[in-house]
Amino acid sequence: MRRALAALALVAVAGAVGACERTTAQTARPAPPPVPVGVATAEEKVVPVQVAAVGTVQAFTTVAVKSQVAGQLVTVHFTEGDEVKPDQLLFTIDARPMEASVRQWEANVAKDRATLRSAEAALAQRRAEVTQTEANLARDLAQMENARTQEARYRRLAEQGLIARDQYDQLRTNALALQATVAADRAAVDNAKASARAAEAMVENARAAIQVNQAMVDTARIQLAYTAIRAPMEGRTGNITVQAGNVVKGNDDTPLVVIAQVRPIHVSFAVPEQYLGDLRKYRRDGRLEVEAQVDGGRTAVVGAVTFMNNAVDASTGTIQLKATFPNADHALWPGQFVDVLLTLTTERAIVVPTPAVQPGQKGTFVFVVKPDNTVESRPVKVGRRLAREVVIEQGLKPGERVVTDGHLRLLPGSRVDVKAQQPS
Numbered sequence: 529m530r531r532a533l534a535a536l537a538l539v540a541v542a543g544a545v546g547a548c549e550r551t552t553a554q555t556a557r558p559a560p561p562p563v564p565v566g567v568a569t570a571e572e573k574v575v576p577v578q579v580a581a582v583g584t585v586q587a588f589t590t591v592a593v594k595s596q597v598a599g600q601l602v603t604v605h606f607t608e609g610d611e612v613k614p615d616q617l618l619f620t621i622d623a624r625p626m627e628a629s630v631r632q633w634e635a636n637v638a639k640d641r642a643t644l645r646s647a648e649a650a651l652a653q654r655r656a657e658v659t660q661t662e663a664n665l666a667r668d669l670a671q672m673e674n675a676r677t678q679e680a681r682y683r684r685l686a687e688q689g690l691i692a693r694d695q696y697d698q699l700r701t702n703a704l705a706l707q708a709t710v711a712a713d714r715a716a717v718d719n720a721k722a723s724a725r726a727a728e729a730m731v732e733n734a735r736a737a738i739q740v741n742q743a744m745v746d747t748a749r750i751q752l753a754y755t756a757i758r759a760p761m762e763g764r765t766g767n768i769t770v771q772a773g774n775v776v777k778g779n780d781d782t783p784l785v786v787i788a789q790v791r792p793i794h795v796s797f798a799v800p801e802q803y804l805g806d807l808r809k810y811r812r813d814g815r816l817e818v819e820a821q822v823d824g825g826r827t828a829v830v831g832a833v834t835f836m837n838n839a840v841d842a843s844t845g846t847i848q849l850k851a852t853f854p855n856a857d858h859a860l861w862p863g864q865f866v867d868v869l870l871t872l873t874t875e876r877a878i879v880v881p882t883p884a885v886q887p888g889q890k891g892t893f894v895f896v897v898k899p900d901n902t903v904e905s906r907p908v909k910v911g912r913r914l915a916r917e918v919v920i921e922q923g924l925k926p927g928e929r930v931v932t933d934g935h936l937r938l939l940p941g942s943r944v945d946v947k948a949q950q951p952s
Contacts, residue, residue, distance in 0.1 A: 562945035566933030567897055568881050572926040575879060575914060576871040583797030583820060583868040585860045587790060588852070589761060592783035595621060595776045596754040601784075608768045612759040612787065619757040619784060621776065626752035633748050636741040644734035651727035658720040665713035672710050675703035763789040788862055793855040795820050795831065797868045798846035807836060807847070810872050818851035821867040822859055825915075829859050833870070869915070879917040884930040885910055894924065895931035895938055897946065903931060905940045 599621040686696035766786040816833040831853035840847045895903040908923030
């Protein structure tokens with residue numbers, strides 16, 4: 529019995545010693561290492577109030593270049609896809625038929641000018657005849673008045689028997705003859721004036737013919753000018769539809785080439801009608817800035833709203849806007865789809881980088897780094913999303929640090945090793 533009790537006592541002592549050894553080993557196990565994380569500081573700053581949309585790039589101006597005259601296309605002076613300047617020569621059409629037409633009408637004008645000179649000479653002669661007949665009439669009128677005076681005086685003398693009757697009859701005959709001469713002179717004056725008026729009509733006809741033919745000369749010269757087709761504006765050319773050697777029609781439905789002006793350039797987009805009041809207010813106050821993102825958001829170009837449609841589209845509940853961009857580096861191209869950010873105004877808000885905000889079962893949250901380098905999970909109310917940041921409406925104060933990288937290994941209370949701080 530004593531031996532059995534002694535054995536039990538030894539077993540108990542051995543078990544106690546083993547338990548003490550296990551407890552000592554567990555107490556000596558090292559704590560888990562800190563989790564390396566990236567952090568950023570919540571900042572209060574001025575941020576834009578923006579509206580996001582998808583826009584379509586449109587050429588500022590598009591011109592379909594057509595030939596205004598028919599003829600053979602002789603030369604193409606550019607390569608399709610080239611940038612062209614205003615008034616740059618693009619195509620040349622065979623000009624020989626138009627040159628011949630110009631020479632023909634110029635010859636007609638020269639002939640009409642010769643006819644005009646002849647008509648003017650005839651008019652001058654008719655006017656001289658009018659002057660001569662009027663002078664003859666004036667002379668004969670004076671002689672007739674003198675003869676009438678003598679006839680009246682001699683008639684009284686004859687009645688008194690102071691002169692012979694034959695002498696009076698001779699004076700009376702002379703007065704009647706002069707009266708007939710005056711009548712003839714008046715008829716001659718009328719005829720001369722009629723001839724002068726006819727000559728004036730010939731002159732007017734010649735001048736009208738000159739004007740008509742000169743107009744035809746001008747028309748022929750315009751047609752000749754159309755054989756040199758020039759760029760109406762600066763822009764980039766598209767496909768050439770007709771090559772040199774082909775015969776083109778005047779004002780054909782198919783243009784020879786289409787030129788699109790891409791500097792500046794438009795971006796058309798639509799925003800919900802709920803922003804109509806803000807659009808009108810802020811546009812009235814000044815410039816509405818628009819940012820277009822291309823290359824997957826790697827490149828952003830800035831322009832301004834230059835057009836707002838005069839009606840809301842009832843089918844979509846949106847209003848169309850156009851923004852104009854300088855596009856000096858050709859970042860935008862007609863037909864391209866781009867992400868658009870329309871800035872209405874600015875306001876002060878607390879922002880953190882977008883990766884800091886995490887989704888959870890109870891809503892969005894952030895890991896806040898406390899002064900002792902441990903983290904706590906804090907729910908936040910998220911506002912507007914900016915390009916790389918998120919507005920925090922509730923849950924954070926300016927200056928607090930939030931985790932932006934390494935969330936998957938974190939639990940509330942985890943100790944962290946802060947890497948180089950990222951700018952927000």
